[in-house]
Amino acid sequence: MKATSSNHLKQMTKAEGLITKFESFGSNFNPPNANISLQALKDNIALNKQLLFDTKASINLLVNYQNSKNKILEEVNAKVRQIELIVKALEVEESTLESVKTISANFKPRKRKPVNQIASATEGEQGTVSPALPDAVPNEKLIGSRATHKFAERRLDWLEQLVDYLTLIPSYVPNEPDLTIEGLKTYIEESKQELASWHRESEKLDALRIKRDEQLLNEKTGLVTLFRKAVFYAKSLYPRHTKEYKEIERFLFKRR
Numbered sequence: 001m002k003a004t005s006s007n008h009l010k011q012m013t014k015a016e017g018l019i020t021k022f023e024s025f026g027s028n029f030n031p032p033n034a035n036i037s038l039q040a041l042k043d044n045i046a047l048n049k050q051l052l053f054d055t056k057a058s059i060n061l062l063v064n065y066q067n068s069k070n071k072i073l074e075e076v077n078a079k080v081r082q083i084e085l086i087v088k089a090l091e092v093e094e095s096t097l098e099s100v101k102t103i104s105a106n107f108k109p110r111k112r113k114p115v116n117q118i119a120s121a122t123e124g125e126q127g128t129v130s131p132a133l134p135d136a137v138p139n140e141k142l143i144g145s146r147a148t149h150k151f152a153e154r155r156l157d158w159l160e161q162l163v164d165y166l167t168l169i170p171s172y173v174p175n176e177p178d179l180t181i182e183g184l185k186t187y188i189e190e191s192k193q194e195l196a197s198w199h200r201e202s203e204k205l206d207a208l209r210i211k212r213d214e215q216l217l218n219e220k221t222g223l224v225t226l227f228r229k230a231v232f233y234a235k236s237l238y239p240r241h242t243k244e245y246k247e248i249e250r251f252l253f254k255r256r
Helices: 005-024 038-089 094-107 115-126 146-166 181-217 223-235 243-249
Strands: none
Touching (some): 005 181, 005 223, 005 243, 038 146, 038 181, 146 181
């Protein structure tokens, strides 16, 4: 079972509350197992907190890259439209103009699914959505997806093809610096570097997700396992009818 950011946060919040409860027991809480000592439990939470912080930082970076990607797509479409207008104004041969149009056709919007189909597909993928929690990270499924990354890469590849073809048109000498062959090549290179950074951060987030699963759900050393054991030990200290026992019993740690 994979952990989600919201479940991770829920379990950590409960764990911190349980530690506060254990601290109120004073010297009574002295488990024979060092793995569930008060300090060991605090160290476990500290590791989980750092992991949550790193995950949120990575996702925030990916949100910025996502916005940058959207800007790149808008800019590429605008540049292609401008290039088409410039080439048309040059009164080049019909075959040359058709070649430019053929390459530019890659940038034209495709038919999209009806809204109701998109909605049903999304619901099927995401399942039931939990209410947002304070400090929860954004929906990770929508950040840094490989499909959107490939989509942006293809756009830049097509623009590069168009620029390569423009080098065969000697009369293509626009006044705008960003639309010159050199300006377009520089733009493509910088945009590819931006996408490469996005890809690296996506891989980093994938690694953090794996670490999060391990830190929270590992059957021997995960937060859920250790705090379940701590609850079991703490309940053994008090009779079932006592206030302490009933308070401890409320702390339930789940794997999902």
